[in-house]
Amino acid sequence: MSAVVKSPGFHSSELQSMLYLNGVTKSFDGFKAINNLSLDIAPGELRAIIGPNGAGKSTMMDIITGKTRPDSGEVRFRDNIDLTQYDEADIANLGIGRKFQKPTVIETLTVWENVELALAGNRSVIRALWHKLSSEQGDRINEVIKLVGLKAKTSELAGSLSHGQKQWLEIGMLIVQGPELLLVDEPAAGMTDQETMETAALLKEINREHTVVVVEHDMDFIKALDSKVTVLHEGSVLAEGRLEVVSANPRVIEVYLGR
Amino acid sequence: MLNTKIFERSAIGRLLLADKAGSYLLMVLFAAMVLVPLCNLLMPEGSFLHIPTYIVVLLGKYLCYALLALALDLIWGYCGILSLGHGAFFALGGYVMGMHLMRQIGERGVYGNADLPDFMVFLNWTELPWYWYGFDSFFFSMFMVALVPAALAFVFGWLAFRSRVTGVYLSIITQAMTYALLLAFFRNDMGFGGNNGLTDFKDILGFNLQSDVTRCVLFALSALSVMLAYILCRAIVSSKYGRVLVAIRDAESRTRFMGYRVEHFKLFVFVVSAILAGIAGALYVPQVGIINPGEFGPINSIEIVIWVAIGGRGTLFGAVIGAVAVNYAKTYFTGAFPEVWLFMLGALFVISTLYLPKGIVGVVKQLQDRRAERNAPTSQGAQS
DSSP states (O other): HHHHOOSTTTOTTTTTOOOEEEEEEEEEEEEEEEEEEEEEETTTTTEEOOOTTTTSHHHHHHHTTSOOOOOOEEEEEEETTTTGGOOOOHHHHHHHHEOOSSOOOOSSSBBHHHHHHHSSSSOOOHHTTTTOHHHHHHHHHHHHHHHHGGGTTTSBBGGGSSSHHHHHHHHHHHTTTTOOOEEEEEETTTOOHOOOHHHHHHHHHHHSSSSEEOOOOOHHHHHTTTOEEEEEEEEEEEEEEEHHHHHHHHHHHHHOOOO | OHHHHHHHHHHHHHHHHTTTHHHHHHHHHHHHHHHHHHHTSOOOSSSSOOOOHHHHHHHHHHHHHHHHHHHHHHHHHHHHOSSSOOHHHHHHHHHHHHHHHHHHHHGSSOOOSSSSSSHHHHHHOOSOOOOGTTTHHHHHHHHHHHHHHHHHHHHHHHHHHHHTTOOOOHHHHHHHHHHHHHHHHOOOOSSOGGOOEOOOOEETEEEEEHHHHHHHHHHHHHHHHHHHHHHHHHHHHHSSHHHHHHHHHHHHHHHHHOOOOOOHHHHHHHHHHHHHHHHHHHHHHHHEEEGGGGGGHHHEEEHHHHHHHHHHTSSSSSHHHHHHHHHHHHHHHHHHEEEGGHHHHHHHHHHHHHTTTTTTHHHHHHHHHHHHHHHOOOHHHHHH
């Protein structure tokens, strides 16, 4: 994995795993949304997670980001940080960024202001009141806006962007947040074929500096990512491996095509 | 000009240059602050420039409402916290001021008791309750005008925002809060004058409350408070903090995942807003001469929301315009056709929600845009 070597974020060679889930279970009213799920994401990895509707992908994201507490099981970040002890804001500040399925940008603020809010830094009320942007911070914002291809839209309201552009803006916001681990929920949903391919390329670019976990339905997109794939089914892992191997697995074929 | 340069470079100057409508509003308020007292005190009665005292008091009342509307717009317009209990903070500020004014009466009350207010003598109380201590002092009272609403807002907000109570549920519990206070203040044994509230005030800092000069000073102070509060609110919403508030309003959960402690951001603005509402109440009471539990009424709090909605939510100056316009209409209609006013108010709210979602300010802006379009013949090609 060349990404591991390139990345400045993964300096300590002792770091075993970026994200480690072991035996995680969560049920809602008796229905097991997540059932004894185990998952290990290496530092610098790009991982695609696929699965039919109701396989527990979103619940898994909620558990990792602190929105939902698991009933049992371990959720660890950077080997020894127990994520079940923290809430959303803490976890975001620990270095886990999340992109929602539906693009959620602040529609009444400009592209620039959206990125400014997401920019890594002190999140306290006092600092926000007296905040003055340094020129380095300004440069960083412009750089990221350029990276996600929205340079021409910098001072337009985010609400005026197309669906695909909003997705990119949100990805840009995640990048400036400076997370080590990025969770990306269905980035290609509702995108045109060309936008889908551009998004895959963008995520691979981002993966040079960040560990990325992508949840997706679109098979062309997964193919373009060219990464290890985990198949979820009924709240646990059904298969794991390269896309060619996984898609030849008879259980996977049954789950995906059998009904 | 050196002076204008300094103005342009100063923080307030930069703020106002970017906010044209706000600058006009401040100019109007400043003109009113100077001219209304002058026209009342210096122009001879009968001159068409003379402003009678009752108008000065009425305008002063409108300005207190405008300050209250600003406070609500800060949290509702910019952070999406729809408080249906903001009248409670206004009333608390008013009660604190009322307590100070009660202590100023001294032995000039009906019972001539120097230690106890009349209503306590009437209830056969023999000593002043501990929570009335200190209100003899003007400065202590002014401090409490801010502290009492702030403390309630802090405790209430801390509990509500930490438990992530939002939207309609938050609105309902704010309404319940003001209703609970209404019931509590109605009780005689609370020690705040019960049903009748606090009244019969004589003077403030030794100045007779009935004199024209005192009334003009109170009016000018109200205008000044609205101006300062406007600048404060504008500074808050123009800062990065203000953009976080907007982010919370439009996408609360996204803001959390960006790492912002949403509850802290909400709590701060809620407390600031409560303090502004309290100051509005404290300015209101010496001008109208009474504070009673009716001010805690749920309807009062709902009216504040209507002022802001009609003026234009999320603009700050819209709140001021809405409060003054609606209350002017109220004064007129309750005089001319008293029985239709409540229907009118309801109709006004429905119409503004359906047809003027951005209020009076939105309509004016639309007209301006349309005129600008007509005056720019090349705009067809430039539109993207």
